Amino acid sequence: MSTKHPSLLASIFKMKCPKCREGEMFTQNSIFPLKDLLTMPDRCEKCQQKMEIEVGFYYGTGYVSYALTVALIAATFIAYWILFGMSYNDNSVFIALGISVGLSILLQPWLMRLSRVIYLYFFVRYDKDAINNTSQK
Numbered sequence: 001m002s003t004k005h006p007s008l009l010a011s012i013f014k015m016k017c018p019k020c021r022e023g024e025m026f027t028q029n030s031i032f033p034l035k036d037l038l039t040m041p042d043r044c045e046k047c048q049q050k051m052e053i054e055v056g057f058y059y060g061t062g063y064v065s066y067a068l069t070v071a072l073i074a075a076t077f078i079a080y081w082i083l084f085g086m087s088y089n090d091n092s093v094f095i096a097l098g099i100s101v102g103l104s105i106l107l108q109p110w111l112m113r114l115s116r117v118i119y120l121y122f123f124v125r126y127d128k129d130a131i132n133n134t135s136q137k
């Protein structure tokens with residue numbers, strides 16, 4: 001096992017447990033089938049960190065997912081602006097808007113997962129000894 005600490009951003013995007021950054025936060029790696037999209041284990045398989053700290057804990061993820069969606073739409077819009085340019089003389093504003101809204105809808109399952117991950121990361125701090133501590137008990 002490596003002694004290197006996994007980086008925060010990499011762990012978030014790989015959807016790893018916030019405490020040990022090794023266990024998986026979701027029971028399936030893929031977002032399909034969609035009905036199990038948000039299925040999480042009760043506890044992290046590596047460090048026993050609870051995945052749902054209290055009942056209804058993930059209610060607040062709506063705000064995170066809203067912020068992510070807005071950020072994604074803005075980023076796509078700006079990217080389109082830089083790459084293709086934008087003008088009032090044609091429909092490019094609407095095309096750019098359409099692409100960014102479409103993309104944010106397509107990515108919604110992934111964004112829902114990501115917002116849960118980010119939300120849990122707000123509450124649970126990384127503990128480099130998390131796995132060793134539980135195995136000693």
Ligand SMILES: [Zn+2]
Pocket residue numbers: 017018019020021022023044045046047048049130
């Ligand atoms: Zn863990």
